[in-house]
């Protein structure tokens with residue numbers, strides 16, 4: 001008798017748990033479905049940086065390794081205005097510029113905090129994106145997109161920056177854009 005009472009309450013608990021889980025499941029799938037209405041855009045460009053031509057050390061850092069192809073002393077303030085092209089070759093079509101600065105933030109001189117405004121003039125999309133985040137001089141890094149202007153008004157997402165060629169005075173990074181417009185962005189532009 002006691003056992004069956006026990007198993008009855010156990011059933012009740014299981015039923016309650018199932019009831020509680022189910023609404024959560026349906027809410028998240030509804031959320032997913034809702035996300036299908038979000039406009040997104042994925043493409044890649046190549047950023048070209050030439051030391052003392054498009055990228056400069058503005059303030060020398062205070063400690064850590066010296067200035068090299070891949071390291072800057074801790075605290076170095078670096079400013080850049082780099083062309084962005086459609087292909088790895090620097091003489092391929094320029095469709096934008098990345099203007100910004102970075103401050104070396106790791107004592108090994110390899111990481112920095114970067115802020116940048118990327119102005120793009122592509123066939124179907126013109127405007128700017130603002131990005132901010134930590135970057136690594138020799139490894140890929142993701143930077144959150146914090147907003148934009150023009151066709152990129154209210155845009156969200158991230159860009160992945162990966163070194164392509166770090167040898168020589170001109171270095172090249174591949175920038176992969178993963179952009180998402182929230183529903184209210186399309187309402188604002190129409």
Ligand SMILES: *[C@@H]1O[C@H](CO)[C@@H](O)[C@H](O)[C@H]1NC(C)=O
Pocket residue numbers: 051052169
């Ligand atoms: C860039 O300019 C600075 C300051 O004039 C100079 O010290 C440095 O050697 C230059 N770097 C290169 C790679 O030419």
